[in-house]
Amino acid sequence: MDHSPAPFTDLLFAPDALPGGPKVVPVLVPLPAERPYSYRVPEGMSVEPGSIVQVPLGPRQVAGVVWDQPTDPVDARKLRAITHVFDCPPLDATMRRFIDWVADYTISPPGLVARMVLRAPVAFDPEPHVDGLRATGVLPPRMTPTRQRVLDTLAQSPEWTRSGLANASGVAVSVVDGLVKVGALEPVSLPPHPAVPAPDTAHGRAELTPDQREASDRLIAPVEAGGFSVSLLEGVTGSGKTEVYFEAVARALDKGRQVLILLPEIALTQSFIDRFHQRFGAEPAQWHSDVPPRMREKVWRQVAEGRVRVVAGARSALFLPFPDLGLVIVDEEHDPAYKQEDRTFYHARDMAVVRGREGGCPVILASATPSLESRVNARTGRYAHVPLGRRFADAALPDLSLVDLRRHPPARGRFLSPVLLTAIEETVKRGEQALLFLNRRGYAPLTLCRACGHRFQCSQCSAWLVDHRLRGTLQCHHCGHAQHRPESCPSCGTLDHLVACGPGVERIAEEMLETFPDARTILLSSDLPGGARRLRRELDAVADGEADIVIGTQLVAKGHHFPLMTLVGAVDADLGLANGDPRAAERTFQLLHQVTGRAGRSGLPSRGMIQTWSPEHPVMQALVAADPDRFYDREAHERQRAGLPPFGRLAALIVSADTRREAEEHGRELARAAPQDMGLEVLGPAEAPLGLVRGRHRFRLLAQGGRRAPLQAFLRAMIAAAPKPRGSVHVQIDIDPQSFL
Ligand SMILES: Nc1ncnc2c1ncn2[C@@H]1O[C@H](COP(=O)(O)OP(=O)(O)OP(=O)(O)O)[C@@H](O)[C@H]1O
Numbered sequence: 001m002d003h004s005p006a007p008f009t010d011l012l013f014a015p016d017a018l019p020g021g022p023k024v025v026p027v028l029v030p031l032p033a034e035r036p037y038s039y040r041v042p043e044g045m046s047v048e049p050g051s052i053v054q055v056p057l058g059p060r061q062v063a064g065v066v067w068d069q070p071t072d073p074v075d076a077r078k079l080r081a082i083t084h085v086f087d088c089p090p091l092d093a094t095m096r097r098f099i100d101w102v103a104d105y106t107i108s109p110p111g112l113v114a115r116m117v118l119r120a121p122v123a124f125d126p127e128p129h130v131d132g133l134r135a136t137g138v139l140p141p142r143m144t145p146t147r148q149r150v151l152d153t154l155a156q157s158p159e160w161t162r163s164g165l166a167n168a169s170g171v172a173v174s175v176v177d178g179l180v181k182v183g184a185l186e187p188v189s190l191p192p193h194p195a196v197p198a199p200d201t202a203h204g205r206a207e208l209t210p211d212q213r214e215a216s217d218r219l220i221a222p223v224e225a226g227g228f229s230v231s232l233l234e235g236v237t238g239s240g241k242t243e244v245y246f247e248a249v250a251r252a253l254d255k256g257r258q259v260l261i262l263l264p265e266i267a268l269t270q271s272f273i274d275r276f277h278q279r280f281g282a283e284p285a286q287w288h289s290d291v292p293p294r295m296r297e298k299v300w301r302q303v304a305e306g307r308v309r310v311v312a313g314a315r316s317a318l319f320l321p322f323p324d325l326g327l328v329i330v331d332e333e334h335d336p337a338y339k340q341e342d343r344t345f346y347h348a349r350d351m352a353v354v355r356g357r358e359g360g361c362p363v364i365l366a367s368a369t370p371s372l373e374s375r376v377n378a379r380t381g382r383y384a385h386v387p388l389g390r391r392f393a394d395a396a397l398p399d400l401s402l403v404d405l406r407r408h409p410p411a412r413g414r415f416l417s418p419v420l421l422t423a424i425e426e427t428v429k430r431g432e433q434a435l436l437f438l439n440r441r442g443y444a445p446l447t448l449c450r451a452c453g454h455r456f457q458c459s460q461c462s463a464w465l466v467d468h469r470l471r472g473t474l475q476c477h478h479c480g481h482a483q484h485r486p487e488s489c490p491s492c493g494t495l496d497h498l499v500a501c502g503p504g505v506e507r508i509a510e511e512m513l514e515t516f517p518d519a520r521t522i523l524l525s526s527d528l529p530g531g532a533r534r535l536r537r538e539l540d541a542v543a544d545g546e547a548d549i550v551i552g553t554q555l556v557a558k559g560h561h562f563p564l565m566t567l568v569g570a571v572d573a574d575l576g577l578a579n580g581d582p583r584a585a586e587r588t589f590q591l592l593h594q595v596t597g598r599a600g601r602s603g604l605p606s607r608g609m610i611q612t613w614s615p616e617h618p619v620m621q622a623l624v625a626a627d628p629d630r631f632y633d634r635e636a637h638e639r640q641r642a643g644l645p646p647f648g649r650l651a652a653l654i655v656s657a658d659t660r661r662e663a664e665e666h667g668r669e670l671a672r673a674a675p676q677d678m679g680l681e682v683l684g685p686a687e688a689p690l691g692l693v694r695g696r697h698r699f700r701l702l703a704q705g706g707r708r709a710p711l712q713a714f715l716r717a718m719i720a721a722a723p724k725p726r727g728s729v730h731v732q733i734d735i736d737p738q739s740f741l
């Protein structure tokens with residue numbers, strides 16, 4: 001007799017159906033549904049947890065996932081039936097637990113998290129086979145040299161597409177068609193093309209330096225061992241972190257596992273793709289919003305089938321249905337772009353760690369300037385700390401100095417100190433490149449009328465309109481509103497009295513063109529026409545030495561390798577420090593360290609010059625002292641004192657509504673509903689620094705508690721006890737907020 005326990009699925013599925021009646025299963029649909037809905041499984045259909053199915057929902061048909069928690073006991077005959085089971089690998093238990101975990105942690109409806117997984121609906125059906133040709137063995141009655149070439153090609157590889165065969169043989173397709181007609185070739189159905197060729201781990205193995213070898217061995221060990229672990233690869237800028245973690249990627253691939261590499265701004269990092277290609281002889285599959293829909297569908301499907309072995313992607317790649325993930329890498333793990341602040345607010349670095357834990361696989365976090373969270377985890381031993389202290393090829397780190405703007409102010413109406421201008425001139429004279437970094441798009445952040453003091457403000461947001469000269473518009477950076485820059489003041493009517501206040505990158509470019517008319521100046525900013533494609537091209541051009549002076553926003557700070565760059569100037573280092581955000585110091589430190597780290601990467605002596613009005617600020621001091629430990633220790637101390645993450649727990653609630661009164665009122669009701677006995681407290685509601693966005697008024701509350709405080713339970717209790725949001729009121733929860741606007 002068989003004493004093995006009933007299969008898991010039986011336990012979950014059987015009790016829900018009434019005895020003898022049809023089967024009922026829970027299906028998670030991609031909507032803000034708090035729990036799966038029950039559906040009937042029609043006679044003759046078979047599903048299992050994770051099956052991707054089509055179900056009726058109201059008047060529509062939607063794709064959903066068969067879930068695995070018990071449904072309410074209901075009469076199956078009253079339920080609607082599943083319409084269709086897709087011929088698609090089911091989402092495995094790891095992926096389902098991951099969805100549950102993310103939903104629970106972020107307090108989002110699980111349906112919305114599932115929606116991030118089900119983003120490629122066409123991929124649920126198998127890819128069509130491709131029409132191909134193969135030899136029949138019948139020889140053509142009349143042999144010609146071109147026909148012979150085709151048969152030779154077939155001798156090397158037996159199956160081809162019609163045009164592929166013609167191409168490879170160097171003949172016209174009519175020759176191939178002729179061979180079909182005489183019976184020498186016959187049609188055959190070929191499997192769909194792979195999204196990318198398979199990586200070859202033996203292809204372009206790099207010669208690692210002893211330091212790099214030691215670091216890569218430490219990253220390979222957990223891959224070898226299998227199981228969950230996190231390693232923090234902390235290597236100075238230009239130390240070759242990529243080469244080092246590629247060896248761990250190679251090991252995971254050799255073990256037959258899949259690999260996910262997360263990158264911020266992957267749409268801009270062609271150089272990463274090229275380096276991967278050099279190492280593995282093929283590109284990784286890419287996953288980001290710039291990938292055309294058909295390719296995305298192909299990648300989704302082939303990831304699910306295990307055919308795609310490596311994905312390099314943006315944060316949403318975390319939700320691809322890998323059946324056999326053996327390694328996750330989060331490159332530039334400190335990057336704010338990993339935080340999604342839209343619908344489901346999540347931090348991809350943190351969720352990558354969870355994905356690794358759920359799937360029992362190692363995770364590597366890489367950065368020259370890790371987040372304080374990861375640093376603390378490395379110090380306490382939760383993460384393995386793998387340092388790389390030296391640049392590759394013995395390149396020296398740039399010599400960093402502060403330019404005290406009080407002592408060396410720019411000329412009137414200008415923004416660069418004479419000290420920095422001299423350095424630029426010297427650099428360009430030597431045939432090297434200078435990079436000027438300012439994290440502000442456009443020409444000027446504020447325009448005002450000198451006659452009446454009128455300031456141009458967005459009517460829908462609490463924000464000034466930013467002057468974009470290249471487009472001839474004033475724009476709101478929060479809602480996208482754009483208007484023509486008028487000649488006269490809309491308030492007093494005075495002509496030609498509008499002045500631009502403060503600098504944006506366009507204005508710095510103007511200053512450069514006027515000061516160094518003979519230099520080749522290039523402006524890189526994400527809002528210029530041409531989009532990501534143009535930026536990729538221009539970044540390549542900079543790397544090839546086709547510019548002398550480069551001006552850019554934070555996109556130039558990220559991971560680029562410009563061999564001729566020997567001077568980096570930060571135009572306004574104080575910019576990020578002013579906004580009262582608890583992460584302002586950390587962010588500023590990271591950004592300035594990263595951007596100055598673009599200098600001197602190929603061994604030339606280099607400089608980083610940081611313009612500041614407050615050279616005594618601890619961030620500025622830590623930067624020039626090149627003493628990250630001191631900075632991190634100080635930051636950790638401050639956060640610990642304030643009970644902020646990672647030493648305490650924090651969540652934000654953003655209440656928005658069409659009127660200020662409604663938003664504030666609902667915020668107050670939430671605060672009143674906060675449980676008193678759970679060890680957490682609520683601050684606010686306070687009007688958000690951005691009090692108005694797209695015409696919606698915003699108030700913020702913060703929930704704060706100790707490291708072990710039950711934050712999610714507290715928030716759930718608070719929301720349950722407060723009145724339901726009425727009318728236009730909406731509440732957005734943000735666990736571990738990164739933005740405090
Ligand atoms: N062992 C190696 N053999 C050949 N080239 C290497 C090796 N290690 C690093 N490099 C080269 O050195 C340069 C810097 O490496 P990489 O961009 O990986 O640095 P990084 O640590 O990621 O720096 P950052 O944090 O500033 O982005 C690259 O051009 C890389 O190809």
Ligand SMILES: [Zn+2]
Nearest residue numbers: 458461476479
């Ligand atoms: Zn606006």
